[in-house]
Amino acid sequence: MTSYEPIPPGVDASKPSPARMYDRYLGGTANFEADRLAVQRIVDLVPEIRDAAWANRGFLQRAVRWMAERGIRQFIDLGAGLPTQRATHEVARVTAPSARVVYTDVDPGVIAHGRAILAGVPGVALIEADFRQPAAALDHPEARALLDFSHPVGLLVVAVTQFIEDADDPWGLVRRYVAALAPGSCLALSAPSADHMTGRKVALIREVYRTSTIPVNTPRTRAEIARFFDGLQIVPPYDGAGPDLTSAGLWDCEDPEAAESDGSRSFYVAVGIKSASAAGGA
Numbered sequence: 001m002t003s004y005e006p007i008p009p010g011v012d013a014s015k016p017s018p019a020r021m022y023d024r025y026l027g028g029t030a031n032f033e034a035d036r037l038a039v040q041r042i043v044d045l046v047p048e049i050r051d052a053a054w055a056n057r058g059f060l061q062r063a064v065r066w067m068a069e070r071g072i073r074q075f076i077d078l079g080a081g082l083p084t085q086r087a088t089h090e091v092a093r094v095t096a097p098s099a100r101v102v103y104t105d106v107d108p109g110v111i112a113h114g115r116a117i118l119a120g121v122p123g124v125a126l127i128e129a130d131f132r133q134p135a136a137a138l139d140h141p142e143a144r145a146l147l148d149f150s151h152p153v154g155l156l157v158v159a160v161t162q163f164i165e166d167a168d169d170p171w172g173l174v175r176r177y178v179a180a181l182a183p184g185s186c187l188a189l190s191a192p193s194a195d196h197m198t199g200r201k202v203a204l205i206r207e208v209y210r211t212s213t214i215p216v217n218t219p220r221t222r223a224e225i226a227r228f229f230d231g232l233q234i235v236p237p238y239d240g241a242g243p244d245l246t247s248a249g250l251w252d253c254e255d256p257e258a259a260e261s262d263g264s265r266s267f268y269v270a271v272g273i274k275s276a277s278a279a280g281g282a
Helices: 018-025 031-045 051-069 087-096 109-116 135-137 141-146 170-179 198-209 220-228 276-281
Strands: 072-075 100-105 124-128 153-156 186-192 265-272
Touching: 018 031, 018 051, 018 220, 031 051, 031 109, 031 186, 031 198, 051 109, 051 153, 051 186, 051 265, 072 087, 100 141, 109 124, 109 186, 124 141, 124 186, 135 170, 170 220, 186 220, 220 265
Parallel strands: 072 100, 072 153, 100 124, 153 186
Antiparallel strands: 186 265
16 A cells, blocks of 8 residues: 655655544555554554454444434535545535535645645645634634634534543533534534443553654543543434434444444444534533
């Protein structure tokens, strides 16, 4: 497998990037030697991490499809990384060809790389924005040009919050994003957990990510992840289930027994709907 060529201007290929590592887990080619070496260190001890990445990506795609089928036509994909492997706009446009998508990321290298991938795609923007600064992301001129915040938005926070330390209050940050959206908007969020992983594996993952462009990786408990949905109406993840968090592979699955796996259990996920009453209390 060869890496993405040529290297876009402004991209530092010498240091692993979480976005490019994720692409590598998914079997993509938008990655470089530093990313592949970092991924291999993790895969050698945590082979289920590839399955975890695919389960998480599958959740993103099914959640986007679910929202589009219910009339949402605009999306914000925060901390999106590289728009590869059936990205949000590609999935949404299967149902809604006119769907508009704003991707954000904090890594200038990811922005340069991603814009090269998205060159010429209409109705899509990739903006450099820090997840920890909601107003800057939501008020960005390109976001305002594409999105109408008086109508529902699909807010995607998929495999992002682990890169935000507790001291920066990721729960409060998510609430601020949700508060800016119209009633009927949806939050799809996934977050890795160490609930089902040995301490040795968690330590190695954190060690490897400390060498990356975003040197933070904080897995959280189910209870901590559930807090992201405070004030939202959680959607039952599959037929027969109650409105609660589930593992990445189970959300919107047809067969819960077949969909579950060690990798799937590495992420807790849910989709929550912002109601009119929640909007009144924001």
